[in-house]
Amino acid sequence: MTPLLPHGQDPSPALPQILVVDDTPANLGLLVDHLEARGYEVLVALGGQEALDRLRYAQPDLILLDVMMPGMDGFETCRRLRADAQTRDIPVIFMTALTDVDSKVSAFAAGGVDYVAKPFQIEELIARVRTHIALRKARVELMAQKMSLQAEVEARHLVEASLRDSELRHRRLFETAGDGILVIDCDARTIHDLNAQCAHILAMPLDEVRGRYLDDLPIFAAAGDARTIVDTLRQSGEMKWSEWTWERPDATTVSVEVLCTTYRVGHRLLAQCTLRDVKARKEAEARIRYLAMHDALTGLPNRTLLMDRLSHGIARARRDHTQVGLLLLDLDHFKHINDSLGHFVGDALLEEVSKRLRSVLRDSDTPARLGGDEFVIAAEDLSGSADAESLAQRIQAALEPDFHFGSHTLRIGTSIGISMYPADGDSPSALLQAADTAMYQAKKNGRGTYRLFTSDLTMAAERWHTLSNDLYGACERGEFALHYQPQVSVSDSSITGLEALLRWHHPTEGLIQPALFIPLLEEHGRMVEVGRWVLRTACLQNAAWQAQGLPKVRVAVNLSAQQFYRGDIVRAVRDALDESGLAPEWLELELTESLTLDDTEVTVRVMEELKAMGVKLSLDDFGTGWSSLGYLRRFPLDRIKIDRSFVRDIVNDHSTAAIVHSILGLARDLNLDCVAEGVETAEQLEHLRRENCAEIQGYLFSRPVEVAQIEDLLRQMQTADVATLPQKKSGTR
């Protein structure tokens, strides 16, 4: 064991260490003295077990082991040392007085390396000790050498294995790469190697390409002289072609992007070229270009492409002295369909419309979708506006038949505005502006029509835009008012109801009729907010009349589709009733027939919620819509209002009279009340009286009038004897 050294003293090289095992302390003392005197470090143990214990912590170079010891004798101790891997190699010299052959044999059999007889000659013992320590040292050094040799071999194997791995990995990468890889030997000007993808791009078998001269391959013929390529590679170390196109042996054409870089292997200069097929990139670019130019839903050209085609069309027409027509289409009621039936049906309708449009167009016509329900057709090579008009008629005819989507059957009209090059503008944007103006006019004239642009329409369009601006804040500025038109009992001329009709007191233009500004409010999404104001005002007014003790009559408020589907109408009605204190039975909501387009759960549910509150529901403009009569049974209605277009012709036209007769019969069968609208003459009234129509509304009794006049009428009703209707008209018309 290495003794602790005083501070500052260098440790001497480790001394050979000897463990002496003897149960006789006198023997031990003697031996220790001799051994230490000869430069050995000595450990001692007084018995076999103690020796084994010490050897757990020490690794002496030699053990001197007494044979005859109490407890575990020397032989047994030696056997145990040999059995333990940690002590197996420590040489053991037995010291014993037994000198018979058997004892000596036993000593060697137990694993001893030598034997000294007691009493021993100290010099002999020292000589044996030195020899065995030298032998052990030599053995240890040999083993160390063997081990380092083995470690070296193993390390080399490891490096070789990892080189093989790396080579395999790179080979695999090379072979399975998505890009083609071609290795050129710049000195021999041959193909040194290539991967399967490269062979695929070249459309040549791999083995046929490997080793070939560059000049023999069509790819290099396409790129230029092989010698020039190699020279450039030699000089600059790299080369790049963004697109390299050539015809392959199988007669197909391929385009690749190529990047070559050189590297040295030993004395050879190689160049690795990566060939990337640019077809996928070109397809993606084409797709992006397509998406940028087309409408994703219908696949029709979008505004950008339309404007481009239009400007080319105008240029051609200028050259050929022909005309270009621009038709701007707006699908009537589309917003309503989208809101009520959902975007799925809305989208399906737009797709179907685009198909039908395509079916009536010539190759030289460009259909486009600008967004929403706005479609445009640019028609080239026209000889005049009559051609554009006949195209408009063909389009309207194509869109006329019913559209079927699942359980929904829809009919959709189109308003079309037409502008012509050169008459109405000589640029795409001027033509589009003119067509837009004409389209608004077509819509105003009654939907489902077309209109050619004329310069006076510009003024109408300008007025439209001015009014749109003026409408902002009109409600807050108190510019809206309600007029009321009585609904009257045919039997006794008493007023049964008052229809609330919205009026706009424009600051400079005076009173503006709702037919002009309600579509504007709808267009700008303001009808929900203004409709709420109408509801609230009508309820407060009716409650105030009742509070004044005037006869109780119902007040009828018109609801637009926008209010019904987007405005949380149930809550708006409840708020109006709560705030005014009006009993619900005195409020009637007039729903237009177009609302019944959607006879789905939503419509029925909202109607039932309104009905459950106790308000009355009536169906306005009855007979003008295109929905089935079946909804009359499904919807919880109280009243239908026969549209004034029927009343107008009721006296002169038999078939109209027959329709009104049927409507009244149907209403009776379904237990619905009926009001005939637009009654202007005594003859119409008489006809309706004969048909047992219970109530009428129209100029014959009164136009819509201001609050004060309605109050007069209600007071007259309180006091005067009720006269027949025609007599009543004199005071109020």
Ligand SMILES: Nc1nc2c(ncn2[C@@H]2O[C@H](COP(=O)(O)O[C@H]3[C@@H](O)[C@H](n4cnc5c(=O)[nH]c(N)nc54)O[C@@H]3COP(=O)(O)O)[C@@H](O)[C@H]2O)c(=O)[nH]1
């Ligand atoms: N959603 C809302 N719609 C409203 C509201 N206020 C009005 N309107 C709708 O605007 C349309 C035009 O209304 P208006 O100009 O007031 O015309 C009404 C009557 O003046 C007119 N009428 C009544 N009697 C006669 C007649 O004998 N002859 C004749 N030529 N016209 C007559 O009819 C209009 C009322 O029609 P209706 O509503 O169908 O009962 C109109 O569609 C209004 O609904 C509003 O607050 N919200």
